[in-house]
Amino acid sequence: MAGMGGHQRQMMEDAAEDKFPEGLRVLAVDDDRVCLKVLEALLPEGLRELIGLEMDLPVIMLSVDCDKKAVMKGINYGACDYLMKPVQTNELKNIWQHVESRRRSQSISHMSRDNDDGQRVHTGTLAKSKDSKSKSNDEDGSNENKESTHASTTQKKMRVAWTTELHNKFLEAIYQIGLEKAAPNKILELMNVDCLTRHNIASHLQKYRLYLNRVKSNPLGDARERQNSSMGNQGNFMHNHEHGRWHVSSCSNPSWIPNYFGATSQLGQLTDNQSNLCMGSLIHGGRMSRYLVPNTPDARRFADPEDPPISLYNGILDDIMLDEFSSYSSGTSYVDSMRGMFMETSKGKTPSNLRSHLTNTSGGGGSSAPTNEYQVQPLESIKHYHTHMNAPSTQMLGIVVPFF
């Protein structure tokens, strides 16, 4: 860089500007086909070569609805921009920025040698600005070095999902150490699970102790309330039986026991062993939520009728996760499989308490469960696609257009 003459550098920059990067594409979503036509006409000609529906694209929504709520909803569902109709040509001039920022963030996350390839999701400008707000001190980029090696712009902190498996390990560790002496570091050591930190465990331990205290002060508890409550899942921490088996206070069915998330699990699973972790990511409220989940052959699990799907995920299929599902808007493999499982469980294979939980959720006020099947339908010669996005208004039409 330093050795490069100013003139030379200028030429290179010019060249780079002239030649727009290849392969940039934008997916625009609109609920009005006519508008899509107009939009399409506005876009440069000769670039109508169509590609398949790729969810791994920046999504721009268009609507006449300029209500702030509608805009926020669109953004929350994963759109990176929301244009008011009628769309001005000069507004279109700026949409390349979404592609570019996305591309940049992707290259950054490739640099960070994280093992979660294929779990990318759009980072809306909204989420970004919100983040910069919260990290106001870093704004000047003073800590850039430190952050950039570890997924700065797009990657958010990862949350550990305390699945039944993990929790059981946690309990086993405590049981070995003894409740009194159990401290995060020791537990961590005994659990022997990669990616878990002392802080993760400290946090969980705190919660667990709070739970124990609650149980202590209310020894009888109210199992029914715990199981059915829409607040729901509080208070179902498993108990440690005298003989080293883990049991649960409110157990009605011999083969299914509720865990502390209010879901269910199989007794057989309690003896489990492996806990390699892998990461998953789900969209919630327009933001990426990232979770660590046990890395076990899950697809097989929910495909097999003899082996109900819940056991692996019961820590995940609670309120929050259901919300995640309902705001699904990406097609990454992990999300796909999770959604697949969700569909599967919705069909009634679900143990009763989770099923009632599901119906409760869909009937409830704020969040809605997915209702229709996901479908991708090509329309006419111009490839329009129906994409179920559980979206603000109704079905959305989309066009995928290579962007110049």
Added chain:
DNA sequence: TAACGAATAT
């Protein structure tokens, strides 16, 4: 200095 754990933030 590191771990803990309660309080607080996200």
Added chain:
DNA sequence: TATATTCGTT
């Protein structure tokens, strides 16, 4: 609500 982060204490 669940989990992360902060912060005073040990």
